[in-house]
Amino acid sequence: MFKKIKYSLILVSLLETLFSCKNNVPIDNNRYILWRNDFKGNQKVIDEELAQIIPFAQKENSKPLELPITPRVWWYNFGRNTFNPLKSERKLGELLNELEEDKATKTFSARKIQKIEKKIERFQGNLQEQSGWLWRNIGERQVFISEANVAETALKMKKFLYDVGFRDADVTYNLDSTSAKKKLKVTYIIDEKTGYSVDTIQYISSDKIIDSLVQNNKSKQLIVSGDLFDLRLVSAEKLRLEQLLKNNGYYNFNNKFITHGATNFENDESLFVNRKRGNLKIEIQNPDTKPTHERFTVEEVIFKAFDPNSNSTFIKPDTVFYNGVKFIRLDRNVPINIISPRIVSKPGSIYRVSDIMETQRQVSLYNQFAFASSQVKPLSPGQLSLEYFAPLLEKYTFGISPGINNIYNDGSTFFGFGVPVSLTGRNLLKKLEIFEGSFRASYEGQPSPINTSNKSIRGSLELGLNLNLTLPTLWPFQGQLKQLNLKNPRTILGIGYNYSEPFWGKRLNFKLNTNHSIQFSKNAFLYLSVLDAHLINTIYFNNQPGQEFYNSLLNLQEQGNNLKITFDPQFVSSLNSNFIYNNQNPSKPLSSSKFFRLFIESGGTVLNFLDNKERINLIEKVFPLKQSENSIDSVRAYFRFVKLNADYRRSIGINAKSSYAYRINLGLANPYGNNRSMPYDKNFFIGGSNSVRAWAPRTLGTGSSKPDTTAAGNTIPQPGDILLESSIEYRVKVLRFAGDIQLAGFIDAGNVWKWHQTPTAAKFEKANFDFRRFYKEIAVGTGFGLRWDLSYFLFRFDWGIKVFDPSRDQGSRFVLDDFSLKRKQQYGLNWNFGIGYPF
Template structure:
């Protein structure tokens, strides 16, 4: 059987580049160990596999299909049904014949045998790859040896002297094109003194094609670019470590012409077509012109001024491929059109550009029901959502949406472990504008960046056995998307009014007790007014599509709460006149940075690292932030060995109640890190993946001025000389069922180091009762939707 493949002697080309050229892969091992579970599953299932049976079944299905098809020649509709039915059956049977039964295909992997002819071909591939990367004098040999009934292959590689580019010259007869190419020469993929790479020549063709097409040359093709390489140059006598070549890049106009033709945009038309399969005669057409662009609307009317801000193709400008595609993208992002097509007609003067779109339905109603599983109690709770959307409500591409949500959850009481019902109802309305609502024409200058302004109002009501609480919210948020990977949000107005209408006496006593212990959960249940200005920047290059790729994620959030209260003293009085007296006001500054790095490891595995940190600082009369603005550690997206929001702060012991696991542990400073290895197990209607992780982190409270003066710090206070011993450590494993559009996650966390006791606790875990919560250390089960990070 085929064993491992190794490469020796290569100094510049990485092993991973060679591995990608070798199509034959040995049977997969588990976690890099000499264990082959997939092969074992395949061999175990093959014992009961009968290929002769599937041969007979395939022949029988084929004959049966032929008989039924002959009998239905006069009934095409029924014939089509039979064709679909038997096509599925025959394809399924043929697959079982060639690939084995379901267990062999889903959970197993067929044995991979050594092929001497394939090894010889692989050596030729490696020689070609080295030659294409500048090693013209390379040598590749291979040796084999046997260990544990597997043949290991070693490729012995001699790269020898690399070839470098000495001079790169462009030969362009068209002076305008020559000037354009030379102005962007610093972006060329062909650099003097760089090693020769065949791929760089094709990349240069693509770069020049894009450059010219973005500067008016609509008909330019990369086939007009040719290369002449002079490899007869000898290396200097003082340096024989490399060879040298000169490269001549030639751009020749087609059909013997002396120059390339630059196309200006002569006219632009945007047309909204009638709904699918509807004749134009049934609808009234409305034609208007705005800033030299012709707009034609059928049945529905849209604001030409707003559409104009999305049209980057303009009459009088030179044609640009980038503007053409970005215009289509911006129009599609408005959520007004089912699809947007574009095209060009060439004329003697230039290009006639047209965009055609079919609108989406003006009214849309969506409803969904589901079941939540609360991680602490693992008890199901049904919920329902109803959403109603009106598109283009004011004919300016605005979307108005109303969302209703109701749900029932099983929750644990604060002072006992019994389950109770909790009802939650909410209504949220939002009006989305496809522009930044600023005064003047400034708001129309961001059409290339998918600008949006969202104005929202919302109301939420929660009824639990311990309390009943309502909250009202008003917000205005600006959004920009400078690229497909970058998002910017700025909310200049975010107002929340929180009101608790009922507190159970026993629960109120519990809040008083917690406040005496330092947990200010009590503040969350006082009538409060929370206002803030917040900014969020997100850059995400990870799409979670296809095989693992090198990617990163960065989220930076800044927030200032209650700033205007200090600047405008009369504002507080005005708010109390509107919402009543006895309101609690907050002033605080908050920041949070979340960075993640995704690195591929092998064919279907990746290593993910994450650092999440932040802090909130309170000032003013209240001296505490709103409870919702605190940081928490523990749970399925944090340190998974601890229950959600129950880790810390610092080395503080758990809150002592009859059910202490229900008491949250807020902090003003967060430090958190995660390292996770993700691999693939099997495919069963979706990918079943596994993960092994290591989590670290905690939250702390910020020391008060009094603590700093007296030197008497609380166990949860952050101190530079103590925080290293207060970092909690947890490890564990997980399973993820990835259906592309939905990921169900099961993670099991185990404590390694407990900051409360400041000692390692792994030896306190028992495999006999791994989920027994009465043990000092147990497997903490986390159920989640989506990846943790």
């Protein structure tokens, strides 16, 4: 352990030498390198707010993990020091000559000319910056500073403090320099003094209607007694008042009519300065030319919809009045009875800007229109015409993306291919529905998932067809649930068929499902599936590979692992509900947020109402197993179970560059049918990039029993009925390279258990959940990770280390001392790759 610490310190020292000393630019006597900006003395105003005032040109260079190294400066200077301008000028000349020759011969295609022009632009940029494109983008210029810059920034900070309520504040600075390295540390010394606070808020308006509106909505005011005289709060309050009036008919109103000031009952400014408190007066003034602000009603509402790709421009537009709204359309297939409930603005109503925004949002949720814009026109004093404009998306969208893949296993490589085809149709049934069809044909390599005598990869043919119909209503209850029309109701009806021929047999999977969804708010969703059925027919080949594979499944079943169930003929049906609350902001990944998911499922429910609770005769008649009663697995399996899963995640922002997050994930599944087992994919699994990362995917558990393995030593997935899982993770942004580079440290813990006792000796009183010992069987892992956030994708690399392994005997479960950096070690680094955060 001491050797590892010593090597780490040597590595840090080498990095400091490499990045801090080498390839730095020469410094003249009048410039200093800005090494750090610090703040001292501020009590109420946080450092991040003050740091935002510092101009970009005075921001310190990035230092990974706050180490005393600036690698990006090194990369930038390396690019300048190694740049060869003569070589770049020669290549630029060649490209310019090439472009001139083409003007005479016209032999190049437009695409090639565009590529040449891009190269010319890149070389011109290189010559202008005297550095290569790569080094300019991954590096950053050295930041220099002067006392004049610091003094100017200190004055800006003083003004900021005055604006946020600290009117007597003062800002000074200290400059600490190291003459040998010409580095400067700037410390801004903040003396906030006593802030000026608000006693009461007075709203003044001579317009009685406006005054009544403001007074009736005082409970929503953003400033309360005791707040500072903060201009940011005042601006937010002005915006609230503006929106309040625009949502109550005042179309022409804007916050230039709102003024503010500080006062007191004595109207004495000196008392205000001495007391450092007073009243905030907000006055809504009338227009110069009118005694009151004009209030508007919506006289007419027009909705225009047409297909921009249609050639039928000569067709006379169809005009229809429906629920008071004038619909103008070229295509009569646009169903106005479905659109009408989503148009919030109605003729005769008070003008509200919120109604316009909500109508545009509702129309966009159909996923049928390219966009939804609006236009407001005054008709006469106090009356407005409101027009919505929504061009349709293309009726059909077709896609095909064939691909080639390969699988490598034990020295053998198999090349396969796949051809996925998709077709999307919109509004074919005149219900604003979306029809999606997809087909996939593939022939891909498939290694054996468990031990067989033949280790080679064999080809597997697969054909799949899926059809989905999405309706913008809660079909078939849209008539009875009209009050949910503005909650983004959606119904999806799906049917799918999949046929495959792996090396061990033939497999058919037929599925039928429905899904209803409601969006209660921006962050809260409810999904309900009253039918989720899967019919699987399996025929095991009677040849040697098929028999070997089947016997291996039987052996695992005898050991308590139900992997066999996932291959057996079966019928799985369930109804389930899924509630999700998520206020995460993808554009601010390190900000505070909450996520909660509650999933409830009841499987095989219909069997509870039948006399025969082990099979459904209709299913057996319509989809009989095509094998004799004497063949292996001639009986289709049915399942009855209940399942509950609650997942809570919390992210807490520390500052703009760091945060920590934690997760608690609880699951319970009770298979109460005669077979006392769950459908394989309905089980809980633990381990992998989004779980306990020190263990490989699905390999942790069950309880304190040893996991099932193949003859080659590979762990077979370990399904469980009860799940306990938790994680905590610290995240920090350290670098920027085409995106934010983040580092993370984490601790994961959890396990899965069986609900019922496993009769095998190896798992008896180990795999089942027992309150007397479960807390001793919690696996613990730790580790570190690297994230590359490209805004649209976050690539994640995690390395997990086992700390507590419950599969070992008691007294020897702490395994951190067995950690090794050697490859293929049981207690070495477990590498995980993922897209997005683990939780």
